[in-house]
Amino acid sequence: MAGKKLTCLACGQLNRVPEEKLGAGAKCGTCGAKLISTKAVEIDFATLQKAAKNDELPLVVDFWAPWCGPCKMMGPEFSKAADVLAGKARLVKLNTEEHQKAGQVYGIRGIPTMVRFEGGKEKKRQSGAMRAGDIVSWVG
Numbered sequence: 001m002a003g004k005k006l007t008c009l010a011c012g013q014l015n016r017v018p019e020e021k022l023g024a025g026a027k028c029g030t031c032g033a034k035l036i037s038t039k040a041v042e043i044d045f046a047t048l049q050k051a052a053k054n055d056e057l058p059l060v061v062d063f064w065a066p067w068c069g070p071c072k073m074m075g076p077e078f079s080k081a082a083d084v085l086a087g088k089a090r091l092v093k094l095n096t097e098e099h100q101k102a103g104q105v106y107g108i109r110g111i112p113t114m115v116r117f118e119g120g121k122e123k124k125r126q127s128g129a130m131r132a133g134d135i136v137s138w139v140g
């Protein structure tokens, strides 16, 4: 079957999205939330685990925390990159202060740290704040 599996970031349901809908307009069959966003979506630990394991589109996670200055500077840049990469990769944010377990499970030592998952595996990671253009090239 054509299309790519994507986890709904709102309800956690796994959806199959036809290629032609990856650009925009794809919605979750269960809750109706948009599956492709032009912004970085904030997710929790459970959703991250599901999406990192099942998604067939690259998933790029920005591990951050509210007390971290460089993270705050990177926030808008990361969101700009999410817009540029919409349909090619999904960019999400995980608050490591709210979801401390996630930081432990994924071995996050410093923030901001970006991790790129694809096909159920971690493909690469990078620590330190980056600009939108650099994030886009890093995601590749």
Ligand SMILES: [Zn+2]
Residues within 6 Å of the ligand: 008, 009, 010, 011, 012, 013, 028, 029, 030, 031, 032, 033
């Ligand atoms: Zn949903």
